Amino acid sequence: MTSEALNQIEARERYRRSVTRAQVADLLGLITGQDTDLINYHEIANRLKARQQIEKGTEMVPLDRIVGSVGRYRDFTRTFLPRSGVNEERWTRVDAAMHSLEGLPPVELFKIGEVYFVKDGNHRVSVARANGMTHIEAYVTEVATDIPLTLDDFERDRWLIKVEEAEFLEKTKINELVPDHGISLTEPGRYEQLIHHIQVHQYLRNLDLDREGKEERLSWEDAVVSWYRNVYQPVVEAIRKYNLLEHFPERTEADLYLWIAHHRERLAAHYGLAPLSPEAAVSTFAELHSERPLERTVKGLRLGLLRVLGQDDIPPGMSEEEFLEARARHDAGEISLAEAAQRQEEGEDTEAEDPEAESEPSQEPA
Structure with missing residues (x-):
């Protein structure tokens, strides 16, 4: 048997082993929820607004730093294992050529x-x-960008978090307005939620100015500072008071702020309450949640027991006095943030549908 024929046989065997490994990797990805596709170059470049290109010439590149593709990102797994749709003949020809004296040209x-x-x-x-x-x-x-990306950034979508953080900083200018804000998130999609919180806060403060008969409006920059000082920071101070970060390894205060804000809205909707104070929101959250498995199990069992005994009329971690006070404020007309956001959206929809209506101040950043 000639060396060329032997190369072909070995190449086919490598291809089939690689396809099998790709199938196993994709199956594990379905079980764990981990994306096994290569990264789509265009998605990255568009989010980074990366346009300037610099020709660097030919060099030896570590294979483990190649994480994506321009057009074939679904044909191979994240580690470039070929999926079954990859043409076997083409793959084995490339393999055979790699082992021949002829070799292969550089990739681009x-x-x-x-x-x-x-x-x-x-x-x-x-x-x-x-x-x-x-x-x-x-x-x-090389495609130039102001956002430094590392290999680790492509684990758990950290690259996307970096992009969203840069967009958040650009939109809010919070680095200039509150230099020591310390806001950092660990999951994608969260910075946009902070933007929404600031917009709702601006809307509510402008409603207050309306009720007071004042003509001025809270600017976007003032809304950012006001939200940070009057909404975000009090929750963070309560988080620190209860040492809540100890129960959530690898999370940040901003992560917990968003979880607690969601938790507060769920309680308000379920029990018919006005927004809880930062301390009440954090204390009730601490009673119900933890990322530590044992604590999570114990708290779940405790909540289940309270329900069985019919003692869940008041959220765990909240005093009866706090509960009645929040109920009274809601009955007096104080609305939750979710209700405010809904009214804001409905108001914007009405304005958009009625061209004769008087214009209202925009809630979007100037």
């Missing part, structure tokens, strides 16, 4: 931060990894 990569995306050469990267190589020759084009 885009570089963003510390990571790379395949512009041309997905099969070559896949074959190189299947053969245990650690580096590959590549022609590199």
Whole structure:
């Protein structure tokens, strides 16, 4: 048997083993909820608003820093294992060529931060990894961005959190308005929720000015500062008082603020309450939630027992006096943040439908 024929046989065997490993990886991804696709280069570039490109020439690139692709990001797994839709003949030809004297031309990569995306050469990267190589020759084009991305940022969508954080800082200017704010989140999609909280706070404060007969309106910049000092910071102070971060490893005060805000709204809707004070919101949250498995189990059993005994008329962690006071404020007309947000949206919809209506001040950033 010629060496060329032997190379072909070995290449086919490597392909089939790699496809099997890809199937196992995808199955585990379904079980764990982890995305096993390559990163879509265009999604990254668009979110980063990355446009400037710098030709860097040819260099040896670590294969484990290639995390995505321009056009074939669903054909291979995150580690460039070929899925069954990848053409076997093409993959094995590339494998055989890699072992021949002829060799293969450099792949073409885009570089963003510390990571790379395949512009041309997905099969070559896949074959190189299947053969245990650690580096590959590549022609590199660097795409400039102000947001530094590392390899670790592509675990648990950290890259997306960095982008959303940059957008939040740009929209709120909070670094300039409150330099020591310390706001940091660990899950994607959360910074937009903070923006929404600020908008609702601005809406409520402007309603207060209306009721007082005043013509001035709270500017976006003033709303950001007011929200931080009167809404966010009091909750954070209560979080610190109850040492709540000890029960939530790897989370931040801003994470807990959003969870507590959601928890407060659920209590308000369920029990017919006005918004709880920061301390009451945190104390009731602390009674019900923890990320530590044992504490979570104990608290769940305790809540279940209270329900069985019919003693869940008042949220655990809240005194009867606090409960009655919040109920009285709600009966007197004080609305929750969720109700305020709904009224704001309905008001904006009405204004949009009625071109003859008098214009109201915009709740969006100037």
